[in-house]
Amino acid sequence: MLKSFDIYNQNNILKIIVAVNLLLVGTASLLFTNRIINKLEQREMQYVQLYAKALGYVIQQADKLEDVNFVVTDIIQTNGANAVPTIYVDEHNEPAQHRNIDFPANLTDTEKHDFLKDQVKLMRADHYPIPVNMENGKLGLIYYSNSQLLRQLNYFPYALLAILGALSILAYLSFSSSRRAEQNRVWVGLAKETAHQLGTPLSSLLAWVDYMRTDPDHYEPEVTDEIEKDIKRLETITARFSSIGSIPTLKDENLDEVVTQFTDYLARRISTKVKMSVESNLPATLTVRINRLLFEWVIENICKNAVDAMAGVGELRLRMLPLPHDEVAIDITDTGKGMSKANMAKVFTAGFSTKKRGWGLGLTLAKRIVEEYHNGRLFVKSSELGKGTTFRIVLKREPGMLPEVAVPRKKRPSLLTLRGPKKAA
Structure with missing residues (x-):
């Protein structure tokens, strides 16, 4: 570094x-x-x-x-x-x-x-x-x-300034490009090294889960099952870090299923004072081409930022809806502190953060995953100070008419009370 x-x-x-x-x-x-x-x-x-x-x-x-x-x-x-x-x-x-x-x-x-x-x-x-x-x-x-020669010379300073301006722009773009390339190499190397370092403790944790299941004095099914889910989650995160810098494989995935299953997992690991709900105005069988591991990462980053913006207390709503031009949208709305227009313009900039902890890379990575890997869009749809913020993810779908959804499907992810210390976002 x-x-x-x-x-x-x-x-x-x-x-x-x-x-x-x-x-x-x-x-x-x-x-x-x-x-x-x-x-x-x-x-x-x-x-x-x-x-x-x-x-x-x-x-x-x-x-x-x-x-x-x-x-x-x-x-x-x-x-x-x-x-x-x-x-x-x-x-x-x-x-x-x-x-x-x-x-x-x-x-x-x-x-x-x-x-x-x-x-x-x-x-x-x-x-x-x-x-x-x-x-x-x-x-x-x-x-x-003035003679023709002198008239031409009078225009020379303007031509010279234009040439120097063009050279300045080219030099700036060249240095900026080299810096971005170096930053990308650093982050890719850091991500892959993180994935490598996570491998050993994950193997050890899996062994401990197997040991707990074979020991009747320490085996508690609910706790052990949740620990195993967390271990699988860490394996997923390891796979994400390993895939950074590579072209991800996209598959047809049921968007409704991906979002609801992941929010069900996430709801159990954020503050119990945050009410999370999912609403879908999409056909239950609609599929989009995504990389599930990376797309879940996008949802996670936006939701965790929303929880932080609400200081662990409030309402988090996810809404899926169709858009014109063969697109679908996922709106993620919180009831947090909102953002100023200045912060809205910088929220996806690497290193920008309003929190005391963190590197300010979550939303930057999320935007890159959506726009570069999935050919979609991620932006702040709306934000109002003191009332909350709505992020919108837009993805392409297969062309064609969609059947109308008579009644939106609504779901509040189930919460599971675990024994032991509460996990915070």
């Missing part, structure tokens, strides 16, 4: 290390990407400023320059401004020139003019315009937006 807990602590440490590394990598990448984006924005602004100066120079010296295209196009293109969308607006606030603007197809000249005006409004929201000094003290403005 110590080894397993060390493994859990190591997994927690590894989770922290992975989380810290992912946080560091993510932070460093975001800072580095932000730095690159800022530098590119500065460079593109410098390109546009150079373009504005060149354009102003061309306008002022248009009569003296022989090749205006060489100044505006060739020089600016070599400095990278060809990648930046720009729109030159003259002194009348009208678009006069544009570069790297993608127009929708099949636009007329008027529509293109209106499109450029709309683009100017969008560009104005992104960047301050760059002034163009013209002759006679007039000013034009160049509006611009």
Whole structure:
């Protein structure tokens, strides 16, 4: 056990290390990407400023320059401004020139003019315009937006965060899966070792029962028979522990018979102040595919939790009824202290318990037996503080119509008073 807990602590440490590394990598990448984006924005602004100066120079010296295209196009293109969308607006606030603007197809000249005006409004929201000094003290403005490369880089941090988030989820699932697998190995090993250790005292107890029956001075039939039943019960428990970790064999069993026989046994071993009753709305011959040993374990765990919730005083009712979609249900209701909504959400969690004793595994194992081995469902149907709780087990049955049960069969398990100390749950 110590080894397993060390493994859990190591997994927690590894989770922290992975989380810290992912946080560091993510932070460093975001800072580095932000730095690159800022530098590119500065460079593109410098390109546009150079373009504005060149354009102003061309306008002022248009009569003296022989090749205006060489100044505006060739020089600016070599400095990278060809990648930046720009729109030159003259002194009348009208678009006069544009570069790297993608127009929708099949636009007329008027529509293109209106499109450029709309683009100017969008560009104005992104960047301050760059002034163009013209002759006679007039000013034009160049509006611009980010290049395609810079726009793509702006989305990079979000993509990086998504990748890191996915890696974090994968790492968490991987560690959680390994931890659950290790827990399963520990519990399977513990269960099988428990079954092995129970074998020797059981054999000895059987020998003592045989001895009591052959000794007329100590033979009391009722007591001896009940002791033998308890020994057989321990053998059943041993068989249960031995089967943990293996795929159980399911057989067609009479559900009414399984539940009533087991509750008859259980009623004699819980507090006499708990009134137990069984009601069946199922046909007497209805069978379901279950593993009887494991299914009785489920009933036992739920009933014993109910007795604990009632502090040994109250009423415990079991009701079997048909459901739609070829299902049957077993409702187990107690008159105990009930549960809060928070506890209802955690009641099947391994290790959770409101009792001072116990490991909080009974209901966890019960849920696993029902859902994983019997393809059924186990859940808290209802609970109210101070009034009690109802657990529901749902199982599949053979498809087809069920005959109606005119009068529900009700039974209160018989109680047998034993000599000697009373056995408590």
